[in-house]
Amino acid sequence: MQRRFLSAAVFAALATTTPVSAKDVLSGRVETHIGRIELQGGYPSASSVKKIYDEMDFQRASQAYIWATPIVALEAIRRANKRDWGVDYNEVGLVDGYTTPAVIALTGNNTTIYAAVFADLQRDGPVVIDSPLGVYGVIDDFWQRPVVEVGPFGPDKGKGGKFLLLPPGYTGTVPDGYLTAQSKTNQVIFIGRAFVKDGDIKSAVNTLTGIKAYPLSKAGNPPETRVVRAGERPLNSVAPRGFEYWQFLADVLDRETVDERDRFFHAMLKPLGIEKGKPFKPDARQKKILTDAAQVGFLMAQTISMAPRLDNASSYPGTHWEWVLTLDPTQETANYSQLDERTDYTFEAITVAEGMVKQIVGAGSQYMSAARDKDGAWLQGEKNYTLHVPANVPAKEFWAVTVYDVLTRSMVKTDTMTAGVSSQDKLKLNADGSADIHFGPKSPRGGGNWVKTIPGRGWFAYFRWYGPTEHFFDKSWTLPDIERRG
CATH class of the missing domain: 1.10.3360.10 (VPA0735-like domain)
Structure with a gap:
């Protein structure tokens, strides 16, 4: 009698405290999110074991896809440099002019001149990157964590210098005379840029051609660094699908x-x-x-990036403008490693630097993005919109707004081959100094300040402030939503 009582108690407990109830055991099946699981005395059947493992592997792969976003993005760029432009390790790939939509690259822009260098520290050991005066950028590891910054926020203080990159776990001799930094990954990327002053593109390009890269083992007689000028040659550096x-x-x-x-x-x-x-x-x-x-x-x-649910995503409360960078450059917090924050950024952009998040008046740069209009609807290429940019934009250097395709996350490519406008352009201004930027498949009446979009394709915009001033940080100047017109 006592045994029967205990069995009944255990059976009742099973019915109330376990995911698989006594009723399920008796019926030989349980209904789940992944469908019916057949049971044999409470154990999953052979077919159910396979089904569960398939689902487990699918769920793990889906999460691993998100986790891998930053490293696959850089691998895609490395391969594209080699395949499309013939640029290998320790060589400089230079966009010798403003980037155009012919270059498919995550949120690249057409207002600065860029160069990139990849290095393989496992193959070559310590590598020297000699960056000249006037180059600004960052050297990231392959998870897109800063190894060392180059320029005003780096140890060179904007004066240029020889950076010595050490491989993970390196214990060899470190010579004097270098700005030394150790990477956590075998491969690194240096993204350098030079600003155009008074329309002098040639000088900016020439500055970047002065970048040199070579193994420390050859520092006594450094080989000449090959600089590949890409011109207007196309490049597709976006990670593949499927x-x-x-x-x-x-x-x-x-x-x-x-x-x-x-x-x-x-x-x-x-x-x-x-x-x-x-x-x-x-x-x-x-x-x-x-x-x-x-x-x-x-x-x-894509959802994490375009519709973030992060507490710090909103940049102008009450609008749909969001911070492009919601992560700490280290990708760490006190209690967890930043997974969603990292994905929010690296799904749509590449390389992270302290200078992109530091709040230093008149220096660095700041970025916001918008994928929705004032009413909260996604921005669509067949519709017409206007962004009113108030006068006196708080940017010491210049400001720019650029349009990107929702799938490639690259500059929208139309027959105009123009994906954005900036204060460096000859803008059509209103009487009060403000500017109206128009987006849509057809130029608005009167023309001016227009970026063409593609019907049937969603898009999003980046607004960039170069040298943001105090009114940017105290938000006494704000950017209104993009509004649909017509």
Whole structure:
């Protein structure tokens, strides 16, 4: 009698405290979010075991897609530099003019001159990057964490210098005379830019051609650094969609260090065939799961980036303008590593620097984005909009607004080959000094200050302040929403 009483008690407990109830056990099935799971005395059946593992792997792959966003983005750029422009490690890829929409790159812009250098510290050991006076930028590791800044916020104090990049765990001799920094990854990227003064593009380009990169082992007789002037040659540096995304990831992870914070993600990818030190040869089951997860992962990353639910996303409360950077450059907080914050930025942009978030009056740059109009609707290429930019924009250097395609996150490409306007242009101004910037498939009446958009394609805008002044930081000057007209 006591045994029967205990069994009944245990049975009642099962019914009230476990996800699989006594009723489920008796019926031989349980209804779940992923469908019906068949049970055999409380155990999942053989077919259900397969179903559960498939779902587990799919969920893990979807989250791993988000986690991998920054490193796959840089791997895509590295490959594009090699494939489209013929630029290899320790070489300078230079856009020798304002970037045009022919260059498909995450939120690149057409108001500054850019150069990029990739280095492989595992292959070459310590690498020297000699940056001349007038170059501003950052050297990031392959998870897009700053290794060292270059320019006013860096140890060179804007005067240029020889930066010595040490590989992870390096314990060798470090010679004097260098600005030394150690990377957490084997590969690094240096993004440098030069500002155009008084329309002198040539001088800005010439400044960037002075960048040099070579292994420390050759510092006694440095080889000449090859500078590739891209001109107007096209480039597609955006990470691929679908299964190819995982091919990029498997390759770059195999060549990189394993960060302590990322070990669980490596464990989750192992059953899907992505494991450091082993070839990536997924079977049909793994390939299907990865392909499906890439589609969902992309949509998740896009949602995090374009509709962030982060507390610090809103830049002008009451409007739809958001901070482009919601992350700390270290990607860390006291209690967690910033996953959504990192995805919010690296899904749509590349490289992170302290100078992009530091609030220093008259120096650095600040960025805001908007993907919705005043009414909260997504910005659409077939509709017409206007952004009213009040007079006296708080930017010591200049300001710019640029339009990006929602899928490529690159400058919108139309027959005008113009994706933005800036205060460096000959803008049509209102009597009070303000400017109205128009967006749409057709030029507004009277023309002027217009960016053409593509019907059927969503878009978003970046507004950039170069050398933001005190009125930017105290918000005594604010930017209104983009409004639909007509």
